[in-house]
Amino acid sequence: MTSFAILGLTFAIVILSRFLLPQVQRTIRKWKAVLYIGCREPPRYHHKDPLGRDLFRRTIEAYKEHKFLDFTERLFQEHGNTFKTITEGKVLIKTRDPEVSKAVYTTFFDKFGLQPIRYEGGKGFFGDGILVTDGAQWKRSRTLIRPAFDIAHIANFNRLDRHVSRFLEILPQDGSTIDLLPLFKRLTLDLSSEFIFGKAMDALSSPESCKEFITAFTTAQRGVVMKPAAREKNWEASCQLVTKYVDDRVEEAIERASSAQKMSGGSAKYVRLVDELVKATQDRRALRYQVLSVFSPAHDTVAVTLGNLFFHLARNPLAWDRLRQELLPTAHHHRQCLETCILPCGGGADGKRPLLVEKGNIVETNFRLMQRGKSYWGEDAEEFRPERWENIRPTWEYTPFSGGPRICPAFKLVYTECEYIAAAMLREFSGLENRDSELAWIEERRLIFQSKNGTLVGLRR
C-alpha cells in the first residue's frame, strides 16, 4: 500500500469514528427508544432560523415590553406543556409539567447539570462556588454551607429583631405614600449581609454607604450571564471591588475564629455563614467564592417576595388579615443533559409518553408557570387568593425553591424572614392602602422579576 493510500485510509477511519459512527449510534438509540420504550417527540416550535435566533428575538421583545410572563404562557398554550425549541443551535426543551420537573431534579439528578451552562461565564466572579458547579465540587460546597442554613432560621431572631425594629422606625407615621419595595431591599440587604458576611451593610440607616458595593455587585453579576465581549467596560473593576470587600470580611472571620479559640472556644452569639465556613476551611479563595455565591441569590430575593406580597395585599383589603405567603419571584431554571436518558413523560403531543433527552440538550423548567397552571390551581389561578392554601398541599406544582438535592438551602430561612417581617408589619399597622393608579402587577426583569411600579402604599397605624 502506498503512503498516499495509508494516509487516505487513516483519514477515512478518523471521519468515520469521529462523525459518522456517533451519528449512527444516536439514530439507533433513538429508534430503540421509540420501538422498545414508546418514546415520542414532543411538539416543536417552528423556527425560521436554524440557530433559534427568531425565538430569542421574540423573547427579548417580550422582556422589553414587560410581557415576558404572558408571552411564555402563550407559547405553552400553543405548543403544550412540554415542547422543543432551538437556542444557539442546541436543543432546548421547555416544560411546565411538574412530572418532567420532578424527573429532572430528583430521579435523574445525576444526568443533568448546570456547570456546562454556567461555569465558563461564571468562573471569573464565582470561581468554583456552589452556583456554577456540579458533581463532587458542588457536593463539597453544599456540605460546607449547609450547617449554617440548618440553624440560621431558628437561631437568628436577634438579628431579625434589630433590623426589623429599625425598618419600622423609618416607615412614615402619617399615612403618606411610600414605596415599600426599595425599603424592603434595604432591610433584607442588612439582614443578608450580616448573616453572610458577618457584618450588616447599614443600608437602612445610611443607604449611601453600600451603594458603590451594590452597583458593582449588580454589574459583576450581570456580566456573568453575558458573553465576555458584551460585558460592561467596568466589569473587571466591579468584580475586583466586590472581591476586595468579601476578602476583608473573610479575614475578619478568620481573625474572629482565632481569637474565639484563644478565649477557650467562645461561642458565637449569632449564626454567620462566613464564621461557619471558617470552621470548616481556612482556604481564603474557597471562602471568597462560597460567600459570594450565597450572597448572589440572597441579597434581594426576599425583598422582592415581600414587595409582591404587599403589592397584592394593598389591593385586597380582605386578605390583609389572612396573610399567607403566596408569591415568590423565581422564573425558570435550566439543566443540561450530561448523559442521554429517557424521562417517564413529556413526549408526544399530550406530553404523556416517555421522552428521550440526549446529552447536550437543555431542559428549561418554568416554575413560574407551574405555579399558575389552571389544571391544578383552578380557573382563578391568576387571582391573589391566599385562602387557597387552606385546602391544598401542592408538591411539584409549587417549587419556588426548586427541589431534589439542589433545593434552595435557604428556604426555611426565607419563610422565617418573610413571616417575621410580614407579621411585624401586620402588628404595627391597622391598615394598608394602595396608592398606585396602576392596579395591575407589571413585571420588571432584573435577575428575577419584580413589580415595575414598586409597592406604592399608605400605612395606617
Ligand code: HEM
Ligand atoms: C424568595 C427567596 C428565594 C427563592 C425563591 C429562592 C429560590 C432558589 C432556587 C429556585 C434555587 C435553585 C436554582 C437552580 O437550581 O438553578 C436556589 C438556589 C440557591 N439559593 Fe435560593 N432562593 C431564595 C432566597 C435565598 C436566600 C435568602 C439565600 C441565601 C441566604 C439563597 C441561597 C441559595 C443558594 C446558595 C442556592 C444554590 C444551591 C445549590 O446549587 O445547591 N436563596 N434558590
